Amino acid sequence: MSNDEKDKLGELMHNSRIARELEWARKHEEELLAKLRARKGGAEANANCPECAQKLVEDAEHGTGGLVCPERHGAWLSWDTIVKMLDRLAHPKSD
Numbered sequence: 001m002s003n004d005e006k007d008k009l010g011e012l013m014h015n016s017r018i019a020r021e022l023e024w025a026r027k028h029e030e031e032l033l034a035k036l037r038a039r040k041g042g043a044e045a046n047a048n049c050p051e052c053a054q055k056l057v058e059d060a061e062h063g064t065g066g067l068v069c070p071e072r073h074g075a076w077l078s079w080d081t082i083v084k085m086l087d088r089l090a091h092p093k094s095d
């Protein structure tokens with residue numbers, strides 16, 4: 001195999017890796033959007049950040065079920081979730 005052929009092969013492999021990564025990102029985003037749609041437009045699904053006015057997005061990272069500003073200015077959590085978190089902080093051993 002010539003060096004030129006190796007370069008082309010390397011380029012093809014690189015491009016297919018990028019294509020796979022883009023496909024994964026697209027699927028991941030679709031799943032998040034499906035979750036948001038499943039909420040059926042509750043007040044929080046349409047919330048915007050008071051700091052930068054961007055639409056809040058689901059907090060997939062921590063699984064709180066809350067919404068966060070994409071710029072991490074703040075978050076919206078249900079009151080029940082906050083009470084549960086405070087309870088866990090106050091009683092770290094109980095589960």
Ligand SMILES: [Zn+2]
Nearest residue numbers: 049052069073
């Ligand atoms: Zn913001």
